[in-house]
Amino acid sequence: MSGTTGIVVACPCGEVYEVRPEYAGRLLECPSCRRHLRAGQTPSALRAPAPGVDAAFDRDVFLLRERIFTITSKYEVWTEAGTPILYVERPTYPIRTLAAYVVAIIATLMVTGWAAAPLARDGGELLFLLVLPLAVFVFLVVSMSLRPLRHVTIYRDESRGEPLLRVLQDQRVALLTRTYTVVTVAGERLAKLRKTYLHNVIRKRWYVASPGGEPLAMAIEDSMVLSLLRRVLGPFFGFLRTNFIFVRGRDEEIFGEFNRKFTLLDRYVLDLSADAGRTFDRRIALALGVMLDSGERR
Numbered sequence: 107m108s109g110t111t112g113i114v115v116a117c118p119c120g121e122v123y124e125v126r127p128e129y130a131g132r133l134l135e136c137p138s139c140r141r142h143l144r145a146g147q148t149p150s151a152l153r154a155p156a157p158g159v160d161a162a163f164d165r166d167v168f169l170l171r172e173r174i175f176t177i178t179s180k181y182e183v184w185t186e187a188g189t190p191i192l193y194v195e196r197p198t199y200p201i202r203t204l205a206a207y208v209v210a211i212i213a214t215l216m217v218t219g220w221a222a223a224p225l226a227r228d229g230g231e232l233l234f235l236l237v238l239p240l241a242v243f244v245f246l247v248v249s250m251s252l253r254p255l256r257h258v259t260i261y262r263d264e265s266r267g268e269p270l271l272r273v274l275q276d277q278r279v280a281l282l283t284r285t286y287t288v289v290t291v292a293g294e295r296l297a298k299l300r301k302t303y304l305h306n307v308i309r310k311r312w313y314v315a316s317p318g319g320e321p322l323a324m325a326i327e328d329s330m331v332l333s334l335l336r337r338v339l340g341p342f343f344g345f346l347r348t349n350f351i352f353v354r355g356r357d358e359e360i361f362g363e364f365n366r367k368f369t370l371l372d373r374y375v376l377d378l379s380a381d382a383g384r385t386f387d388r389r390i391a392l393a394l395g396v397m398l399d400s401g402e403r404r
Contacts, residue, residue, distance in 0.1 A: 115145050133167060133186070133377055135367075160270060162191045162262070163388040168376040170194075170395060179400045182264075183392070192392075193266070196258045196400050206252035214245045250279045258286075258396055273299070273393045286401075287317075288393045297322060297390045299397055310348070312401075314394060323354040323386060325364065325394055350398055352378070352391070361386060364395050374399060 115125060115134060125134065129145045162183075169184040183192035218241045258273035259266075269291050276285045286299040295317040305311050311326040328349045352362035361381040367373040376395040378386065 133375065133379070159388070162270065163392065165388065166377065166379045166381070166384075168388075168392055168395065170374040170376065170399075172373075172399065181396060181399075183260075190263070192270070193261045193264045194258065194396055195261070195266070196256055196396070197254075198256065199254045203253050206249050209252055210245045210249035213248045214241050217241075217244045246281065247279055253278060258393070258400070260392070260396075271389055271393060273397060284401075286393075286397060288390055290389075296387060297393075299394060301401065310350075312350075312394060312398065314390060321354075322390075323352055323361070324358075325350045325352050325398060327351075328363075352386075352394075354386070362391060364398050 125145055132145050134145055165185065167186045169186065169188070171182045171184070173180040173182065178198055179194075179196040181194035182190055183194060184190050218237050221237055221240055255275045255278060257275055259269050260271040260273075262268035262270055272289050272291070274287045274289060276287055282304060283300060283302045288296040288299065290296065298315045298317065298319070300313045300315065301311070302313075309327045311324055313321070314323040314325070315321055328351050349366060350364040351360050352364070353360050362376070362378040363380075365375050365377070367375065374395065376391060378384075378388065378391055
């Protein structure tokens, strides 16, 4: 009989569990109240506050819950214990977006009609091959040009009285690559986030760079196999959830995860516990987590 003892995990809801030693340091979910707990962590094990960093960002785990049935993309950000600490909004501008699509359709019909007239006598096959790419290009450029920029704002709380961080959409028209800039309310640029649409065909990834362009990290789908299955089957009733890992350096060291929980509501866990030295700015990590959902329409 082994003498190895398990790790006792006590939840604030009153439930107490014993888990195997190999679960030490892992993020667990209480089956009773759904609160997230770190196995083997006690209050005395918590770090001292980092100088110059707002206490809301000075942590390893963020729980994100997207509010449903709202026009604007809204997220509540909690601690591991379920305490609300931040509030996030990203407007969608549905009326202005719809108007942009209507104008784009009209412009597409006008341009393609003008271009198709000389080709009509040459046969339908040539007409289709030449005009269809033009129609797609015109629709994309016009609709993107007219749609409003969708900046993200992270607030202290739901009152929106104190903004703490912003993620600025850098351009309207983006056919191959789209970028975002993470800035403080004082205007200090923290990082540049970039996604390339061609890369997303096989495996979604986001690149993180310093304001000067130095590579800092990359968020990439957790599995190539699952990524390909998602392209064919979609989310498959939630069983093929899109999860990301955060990597950095030439050896692609994994220092964080962004996982979608299997629930009826959109809930996510941003876990940076592997970055024990907290060398990656948590403000950038949270901004990236928000974009991994709202920027991918997951």
